[in-house]
Amino acid sequence: MKRVRVIGVGPGDPDQVTIEAVHALREVAYFVVTDKSGRGGMPDPLVNARERLLDRHLERPPVIVRVDDPERERRPDRTATQEEYDAAVARWHQERQTAYEEALLSHEGDAGFLVWGDPAFYDSTIRILQSLQQRGRLDLELDVIPGISSIQLLAARHQIVLHEVGQALHVTSGRRLREALAQGQDNVVVMLNRVIELDGPGMDLSDWTIWWGANLGTPSEELVAGRVGDVLPAVDAARERVRAAAGWVMDIFLLRRTT
16 A cells, blocks of 8 residues: 655745645655656756755655656647547646656655645646546555645735625636636636736626735745736736746736625
């Protein structure tokens, strides 16, 4: 039986790793980390960020098993429909599953997978490892450690409550924001954004309020808040500053209809 620990490590600040997560980090023999370096020859900044986090919390040098992260199909003409997008994600998960399986088969001891934020929000690690359990080549015991999510940190940074009294909160992806608005959602957290599109047909959000943040908990963190029609250029500029400073952008925002 191989124990695999899926560890939520928060949005990026090592101080926001929970005590439970630190205990889990110190109990595994090695960490399986996906690495995008092979795509363009440049170091993967997210691997470096994980290494800094481990150096902060471990009492010994970490053993890191890097696996090449398969490139996901993102071309708009290949992922335009929900069916095409789902198929692209399924292929990507299958390729990751194979890479994880080989890493786990070739190393002894308990393994750790580091997940940004909380493993329950828009992350594939739990699903992929459960699929490995069903494959049967590995006898896996999964253990999930929750983490502080970027949703929580966004609210804390802006000093807000995520909903008005008695109001619902809808969490979705940038890809499905238009769908949420068509359903009548008026208080929406949006994650997984490649671009910020808040105008166009069915997307007249100029009078809504936005609370936006990128790379929360890291040195390149940026925050913007205000009326969408007023601050959208500031959001775009902040995203570019984050990308230039860190080499990557993880952003999230809350949209609320003004009453």
